[in-house]
Amino acid sequence: MPRYRMNDFLSISIAVLLFSGCGLGSYKHLEKANNSNADVTSIFDTDATSYIFKSKLQYAKNKFGGLLLVKLLEDGSIRLTLTPQVGPKIFDFEFTATNKFVVHYCMEQMNRPIVLRMIENDLRLLFVNSESVNKKSWWTLPDKKTLVQKIKTNKSVNYYFLDGKTGNLAFLESASGLGRKKVVVSLEDYVDDFPKKITLVHQNIPLSLQFSVIKRK
Amino acid sequence: MNKLILISLAVLISSFCLAQDNLQPMKDVASFKEKLEASAKETTTIDSDFTQYKYLSFLSEEIESKGHFSFKKDNLLRWEYFEPFEYLIILNDSKLMIKDEEDVSNFDLDANQAFQKINDMIVNSVQGNVLDEAMYDMTFKENTDYYFVELIPVDEKMKEYMQGIHLYFDRGDYTVSKIKMIELSADYTTIKFYNKKLNAEIPNERFSVN
Incomplete structure (x- = not known):
């Protein structure tokens, strides 16, 4: 598969911006398309089982950096740990093979139900091939160049x-059942079919996450 | 989260101002403490390269990082990573600065009592008061290469983050050669120091992010 080009990224960005509104009904412009064989419910490829990302988290004016370690285990579970360069780890989570979210460790300041739920949702969106998918359908943007897979899960x-x-997956948006955008993820600079840079931006709170892949093995 | 960084830096500084293989109980702990304290008092600057290894139980290999460390009495610290990416932490009196790519964050330690306490811990450590019995239970051992001190936190704050700290001191100059910080989960970070220079001239400009 050819390397992802910046021009392609810009084209899709502009198309998405032009054709999608903000708020309710953001996806009314999508047109029904024939089913595709592609499956985009996970960004991971089949070759690698461990990933190290340089991570940056920003909440309002507060910034924090560290390493996000992601390990795909043989039993089908996924282990995710965030650790600063200096100091002990921030969290250690697992999505089990049955899609259960397990907190192995979380630092006290973050160990709140509302925070954990938000982090779980973000990580699940990015890294988990959800088994709770109810319905998949294929659509296109009106420019016909961008294929869109719509997936209904239990939560969004x-x-x-x-x-x-x-x-390649260029954007990922998570919305409410009414079409209100909650999270927008962009995936850029593909090398060997994997995005070197992933940015996740919440639409309703001033929270963003950025991941740059350092190692994939 | 910055508290975590400060605590870790305090541990690292402590180890420098002080330092399991075939280790035996230390024969003369009093003499070791005396020489360690004297060495700390004589040390005005420290400059060293380091390699850091993070071990996580579910990963098959350790995560390796490389960087450089500079310290200047009384309260100037530069902790810098070069690999796998650039990341800089500066402690300059009561200011903590972190540079991550183009982002620079500044924190005033005076404005936060917890930060101030940790900062005091760093300063006390540098002054040679590292073997603080109020903070740690200590076990002293040695072999032909190292003096070894195992620190088990008794301070409630430290106990929230650390299971223990292992310090390996060079027998010649009483500087730390290796430090192992063990988390509550038993995952750990090992840092090995090399190319150490003591009391070399380090300009104050090194302790700013510019």
Whole structure:
């Protein structure tokens, strides 16, 4: 698959911006498309089982950096740990093979139900191939160049925007059942079919996460 | 989260101002403490490269990072990573600065009592008061290469983050060669220091993010 090009990224960005509104009905412009064989419910490939990301988290004016370690285990579970360069780890979570979220450790300041739920949702959106998918359907943007997979889960409706030329996932948006955007994820600078940079931005709170892959093995 | 960074820095500084293989109980602990304290008092600056290894039980290999460390009495510290990415922490009196790529964050330690306490811990450590019985239970051992001190936190704050700290001191100059910080989960970080220089001239400009 050809390397992802900046121009393609810009084209899709502009198309998404032009064709999607903000708030209710953000996805009314999508047009029904034929089903595709592609499956974009996970960003992981089949070759690698461990990933190290340089991570940056920003909440309002507060910034924090560290390493996010992701390990795909043989039993189908996924282990995710965030650790600063200096000091003990911030959290150690697991999505089990049955899709259960397990907190192995979380530092006291973050160990609140509302915070854990938000982090779980973000990590699940990015890294988990959800088994709670109720319905998949295929759509396109009106420009016909961008294929969109719509997936209804128990908690949200997720839209996966695929670059028409490369098939790479360029954007991912998570919305409420009414079409109100909650989270927008962009995936950029693909090398060997994997995005070197992933940015997740919440639409309703001033929280953003950025991941740059350091190592994939 | 910055408290975590400060605590870790305090531990690292402590180890420098002080330092399991075939280790035997230390024969003369009093003499070791005396020489360690004297060495700390004589040390005005420290400059060293380091390699850090983070071990997590579910990963098959350790995560390796490399960087450089500078310290200047009384309260100037530069802790810098070069690999796998650049990340800089500066402690300059009561100011903590963190540079991550183009982002610079500043924190005033005076404005936070917890930070101030940790900062005091760093300063006390540098002054040679590292073997603080109020903070740690200590076990002293040695072999032909190292003096070894195992620290088990008794301070409630430290106990929230650390299970223990292992310090390996060079027998020649009483500087730390290796430190192992063990988390509550038993995951740990090991830092090995090399190319150490003591009392070399370090300009104050090194302790700013610019």
